[in-house]
Amino acid sequence: MVRPVISRIAVAPSGFKESLSAQAAADAIADGVRRVVPDAEVDLIPLVDGGEGTAAALAASTGGRLVALPATGPVGEPMGTHFALLGCRDTAVVEMAAVAGLSLVPHSLRDPGATTTYGVGELIRAALDTGVRRVLVGCGDSGTSDGGAGALQALGARLLDADGFELPPGGRELSRLHHIDPSGLDPRLKDVELLVACNPYNVLCGERGVARVFGPQKGATPAQVEELSAGLENWAYVLTRDVAAPGTDLYGGRPGIDLRHGPGTGASGGLGAGLAALGARLLPRFEVLLNHLDLDARLARADLVVTAEGALDHQTPRGKVPAEVARRAKLHGRPVLALAGTLGEGAHDVPGVDACHGILPAPMALAEALLRASELLTDATERALRMILLGTRLPVHAEVSGTQRPSSVR
Structure with missing residues (x-):
């Protein structure tokens, strides 16, 4: 035949x-x-690219499972979400889109200056509670532009203005950031491998910065794009100085890290930069995600x-x-x-x-x-x-x- x-x-x-x-x-x-x-x-x-469906796909392909739990959604309201425990049992997958994705932001509330990654930090903390040695954060399909500020706050960092008051959520507030107090960060972050699967083409700042490239898709007006860009510039400066500077006895301390233009720093509205400051490795997403398939x-x-x-x-x-x-x-x-x-x-x-x-x-x-x-x-x-x-x-x-x-x- x-x-x-x-x-x-x-x-x-x-x-x-x-x-x-x-x-x-x-x-x-x-x-x-x-x-x-x-x-x-x-x-x-x-195929998943770190965005929607990543946790479920990797759980299914490795014989793992999804863990359901409540967390803070992108507009600040509690919602049901999940992370994955892979079949190897030592790795958790946090899908940022499952708690801060654009599809979770009602059209009437699409303002990337107000949305938050706080729930991503909550999922990372929940993953740490399971005793895993590695947390893989999948970036993609985000509805945020806060540089990962909300995630750091959920993990225990304090973001303070010039008067010492804590900043409210949202990327538009980052221009007022004066100091980050990282002393309250979850100590378990020192003992876990934190990996970020991201698009290396996405950078935090500059003409190709994440606010300019993706802000309009998330509902930002031209004026808001410039506001967000300025906030992320300040975020990169303070984050580098207070958290990621070489020699800090905290979670970053990686010499030479460029939070403004480093590959992947703009992933998911700048979440990549925020996690990189904590010592996360930003890896090309397909190298990380497709190995299981x-x-x-x-x-x-x-x-x-x-x-x-x-x-x-x-x-x-x-x-x-x-x-x-x-x-x-x-x-x-x-x-x-x-x-x-x-x-x-x-x-x-x-x-x-x-x-x-x-x-x-x-x-x-x-x-x-x-x-x-x-x-x-x-x-x-x-x-x-x-x-x-x-x-x-x-x-x-x-x-x-x-x-x-x-x-x-x-």
Whole structure:
């Protein structure tokens, strides 16, 4: 029996923000594949980037479990959330999006100058209560821009203004920060390995600083962007001086650390910088997260690799899932199809992506697109795969008797 041209398909998508989890996106793509190639061997590899779904995915892939608990949400209200204990039993995963993510901020309250990472610190403390030796913090999909100030406050640091009063939550308050008193920080932080899985392209300050790049997506006006940027500049200065300076007998003391421009310091609205000051190692997220999935071997076995994300554009090569999947697939010579909710400038120039396809068949309101995302992704997969299979069946004409035959397709 002759095997079809495409019989093994690796489906390795990210989630679609505020719409589909990575698992839901993978399931929707698989449904589309099976409409076209019913007998295909479909390998589902939902990928997490540190954002929504990271804790659950890593718990499932390692035989671990989720621990449910209440914590402070991004707008200061208590909420139910979770962290993961991995199957190795010595590592906890704190997913910042599960307690401070953008999807947890009501549209009417989307003000990154007011939202807080306090709940992230509470989750880290709860993880320490279990006796783990390592805490991995996944960064992504944040609804905050407080530099991790709230997390440090939850861990025991005091953030004081010039009059000695504690600062209220939110990034807009950081311009008034005068001194950090780290003496009350949880002493267990000295004995645990703190790792941050982040996008190394995200930095705290400067023209490419996190407030300028991501502030508008979180609801900031142009004036608020400048306010937040100024606050994070002051935060980096005071944080370096009072907590992370070499020689401090506390938690940082890492010589040469650059909290303003260091890779990953801008992760999750600057949470990366705040945790780095406590001695956390900021690591490229895919190096940390994909080791549990045997991704390279699974891509190598595929005839076709399908990846997906909410948007494909000029930002995609800067640490996004489709770019990482394409890079790894190309190491094994595998073709890559990328599906996206929107195709922006640069969508056709993502290295390693052989073809990209938008999932919207016609213009529609964002609310409708989010609601129908699973259906739209399945239909788009079917359309794209039918075109790919058609291409494999077209004749290839070669020169005959020195004459080039005209192509049958124009």
